[in-house]
Amino acid sequence: MKNPLLEPFNEAPFSKIKNEHFKPAFLQAIEDTKKEIDDIVNNPEPPTFENTLEALDFSGQQLDRISSIFFNLNSAETNEEIQKIAQEVSPLLSEFSNDIVLNQGLFQRIKTVYEQLDSLDLTKEQQTLLEKKYKNFSRNGANLKEENKKRLREIDAELSKLKLTFGENVLAETNKYEMFLTDEKDVEGLPEGTKEAAAQLAKSKGKEGWLITLDYPSYIPFMKYAKNRELRKELSLAFGSKGFHNDELDNQENVIRIVNLRHERANLLGYDTHADFVLEERMAETPKKVLDFLHELLEKAKPAAEREFAELEAYAKELDNIDRLEKWDSAYYSEKLKQKLFNLDDEKLKPYFKLENVINGVFKVAEKLFGLTFKEVDHIDKYHEEVKTFEVYENDNFISLFYADFHPRPGKRGGAWMTSYKPQYTLGEKNSRPHISNVCNFTKPTSSKPSLLTFNEVTTLFHEFGHALHGMLANTTYPSLSGASVYWDFVELPSQVMENWCYEKEALELFAHHYETGELIPMEFVEKIKESATFQEGMATVRQLSFGLLDMAWHGKDPSEIKDVKAYETKAFESTDLFPETLETCMSTSFAHIFQGGYSSGYYSYKWAEVLDADAFAYFKENGIFSKMVADKFKEHVLSKGGTENPMELYKRFRGAEPNIDALLERAGLLETNG
Numbered sequence: 001m002k003n004p005l006l007e008p009f010n011e012a013p014f015s016k017i018k019n020e021h022f023k024p025a026f027l028q029a030i031e032d033t034k035k036e037i038d039d040i041v042n043n044p045e046p047p048t049f050e051n052t053l054e055a056l057d058f059s060g061q062q063l064d065r066i067s068s069i070f071f072n073l074n075s076a077e078t079n080e081e082i083q084k085i086a087q088e089v090s091p092l093l094s095e096f097s098n099d100i101v102l103n104q105g106l107f108q109r110i111k112t113v114y115e116q117l118d119s120l121d122l123t124k125e126q127q128t129l130l131e132k133k134y135k136n137f138s139r140n141g142a143n144l145k146e147e148n149k150k151r152l153r154e155i156d157a158e159l160s161k162l163k164l165t166f167g168e169n170v171l172a173e174t175n176k177y178e179m180f181l182t183d184e185k186d187v188e189g190l191p192e193g194t195k196e197a198a199a200q201l202a203k204s205k206g207k208e209g210w211l212i213t214l215d216y217p218s219y220i221p222f223m224k225y226a227k228n229r230e231l232r233k234e235l236s237l238a239f240g241s242k243g244f245h246n247d248e249l250d251n252q253e254n255v256i257r258i259v260n261l262r263h264e265r266a267n268l269l270g271y272d273t274h275a276d277f278v279l280e281e282r283m284a285e286t287p288k289k290v291l292d293f294l295h296e297l298l299e300k301a302k303p304a305a306e307r308e309f310a311e312l313e314a315y316a317k318e319l320d321n322i323d324r325l326e327k328w329d330s331a332y333y334s335e336k337l338k339q340k341l342f343n344l345d346d347e348k349l350k351p352y353f354k355l356e357n358v359i360n361g362v363f364k365v366a367e368k369l370f371g372l373t374f375k376e377v378d379h380i381d382k383y384h385e386e387v388k389t390f391e392v393y394e395n396d397n398f399i400s401l402f403y404a405d406f407h408p409r410p411g412k413r414g415g416a417w418m419t420s421y422k423p424q425y426t427l428g429e430k431n432s433r434p435h436i437s438n439v440c441n442f443t444k445p446t447s448s449k450p451s452l453l454t455f456n457e458v459t460t461l462f463h464e465f466g467h468a469l470h471g472m473l474a475n476t477t478y479p480s481l482s483g484a485s486v487y488w489d490f491v492e493l494p495s496q497v498m499e500n501w502c503y504e505k506e507a508l509e510l511f512a513h514h515y516e517t518g519e520l521i522p523m524e525f526v527e528k529i530k531e532s533a534t535f536q537e538g539m540a541t542v543r544q545l546s547f548g549l550l551d552m553a554w555h556g557k558d559p560s561e562i563k564d565v566k567a568y569e570t571k572a573f574e575s576t577d578l579f580p581e582t583l584e585t586c587m588s589t590s591f592a593h594i595f596q597g598g599y600s601s602g603y604y605s606y607k608w609a610e611v612l613d614a615d616a617f618a619y620f621k622e623n624g625i626f627s628k629m630v631a632d633k634f635k636e637h638v639l640s641k642g643g644t645e646n647p648m649e650l651y652k653r654f655r656g657a658e659p660n661i662d663a664l665l666e667r668a669g670l671l672e673t674n675g
């Protein structure tokens with residue numbers, strides 16, 4: 001029996017893969033990669049950039065591809081069996097990558113080349129690769145004593161298991177919760193589409209009535225529109241208490257264990273805290289710079305947030321005699337106030353944002369800016385029938401495959417993300433093109449209605465597509481520097497900048513047509529979308545900053561004294577809290593970004609990237625939003641360059657100057673507030 005994962009393949013061979021193929025494929029590919037590394041170490045020739053660094057960067061390609069297929073499936077189409085395999089192979093992979101970075105023979109060869117850096121005739125990209133690889137070793141303990149190296153490996157193996165468990169608990173909590181409603185009064189206020197979807201969901205479980213879940217397309221409209229305050233409270237508390245029930249899915253111990261292991265690891269390597277360790281390789285550089293950045297923005301945003309909160313509370317009082325505005329009132333009354341101020345609700349806009357039209361829209365924007373065309377094809381193997389596949393061309397040259405997977409399923413984790421099944425790189429004469437994927441959780445079509453997106457879902461689609469462009473337009477030599485392989489506080493620039501086109505008349509004209517009548521979205525709506533974009537921006541900014549500050553609280557200090565997750569979190573939220581405290585909820589126990597994903601000491605980067613994207617888009621605005629000149633510069637200096645150079649250098653080459661905070665403050669309406 002042949003294992004399809006161990007045969008050569010270009011497109012991921014999903015239909016041939018069975019779960020039992022994964023583990024043997026991992027084991028074999030790890031062995032093969034070990035041999036490749038041994039060959040580098042045992043090379044009798046003296047170390048050179050080519051025979052050491054280049055050889056290392058191109059090793060383990062099969063293993064990388066197996067890993068990306070497996071872990072992408074574990075996010076987008078998982079099941080108990082896959083989760084079990086993940087628990088088994090994750091420690092193996094972590095041990096293997098530690099074996100590489102703790103390989104003294106390999107390190108010595110890299111160090112020898114690194115010490116000749118100034119005398120070697122290397123390109124900028126090659127210098128970056130050399131520095132990055134050297135750091136990769138030193139930051140993983142290459143200079144440590146033997147016993148400390150051993151401890152480092154133990155820590156990494158345990159962390160990788162803990163992170164998986166953390167995420168599985170959150171997913172299980174999300175899937176476990178069901179709110180069945182049978183009284184028409186309990187769904188009062190919900191838009192027809194939401195009600196219909198909830199009814200269909202109930203029916204699929206063999207029940208009468210309506211089923212509300214913690215999946216975003218179910219949870220968000222309920223919090224926004226459901227009139228029944230008690231049920232909103234119940235749903236909000238369920239959503240906010242994932243991993244916080246003192247049962248087998250509880251994440252409190254996992255949080256404490258994770259932050260302590262991270263701290264110990266940083267100390268072993270000579271850093272004060274985990275944040276110091278992480279930020280050494282970021283545009284922001286130090287915890288102090290991050291905290292200064294967050295506090296500067298907080299100072300600008302807090303007065304606006306407090307004013308907005310008071311307005312909202314007064315409005316809830318006026319409308320329903322609510323004395324104390326609670327977390328579960330926020331979305332509901334915000335939506336009502338927004339309707340009153342702008343007379344513009346999601347339901348009114350949704351008919352103009354049929355999923356297929358929005359996809360065509362984002363494709364057209366990419367065509368006008370970067371000369372890309374997208375051809376939907378049906379010959380590419382896929383892991384689920386809902387996945388769409390496209391070939392992407394740049395001026396008639398094939399540049400990428402693009403997978404798009406839009407709707408929620410029980411085996412898919414929440415949120416939206418971009419990932420890849422194959423990296424871009426150049427080997428010899430051949431530029432090997434990438435396979436990029438977007439995975440989202442958008443409202444599903446029903447029997448009577450196509451998938452109609454909220455405006456928020458439209459911007460999410462543009463956002464993830466921006467990440468995808470970073471992958472598709474990659475044009476580098478080395479796979480580890482390609483595409484979105486950039487510093488974390490730079491990676492959100494291509495995605496967030498794309499969101500700006502959703503607010504522009506010239507762009508909306510390309511795709512925002514009513515799904516039944518074909519009528520173009522009325523321009524008064526467009527004006528209102530823009531106006532309403534800064535509605536409650538102070539509150540939204542403070543909320544984002546609170547997540548950044550919580551992240552820094554967990555990772556920027558010695559955590560060994562922390563015993564109570566909830567109490568510690570409450571303290572971290574002190575300067576940002578607007579709503580009354582709820583004892584039943586805890587953010588940290590489901591804060592997957594920082595405890596499962598890679599955002600530890602990096603949550604600030606969303607706001608950081610907003611500064612970049614506002615400043616970058618201001619450049620487009622100055623020259624026209626479809627300016628070929630600016631788009632070309634963006635493609636040349638940012639999108640195609642990946643991590644081949646320091647992001648500040650790339651940015652300056654694109655923009656002609658360092659990013660400036662003013663464009664963001666102006667866009668967010670936070671300049672006048674304090675003027």
Ligand SMILES: [Zn+2]
Nearest residue numbers: 463467492495
């Ligand atoms: Zn993003």
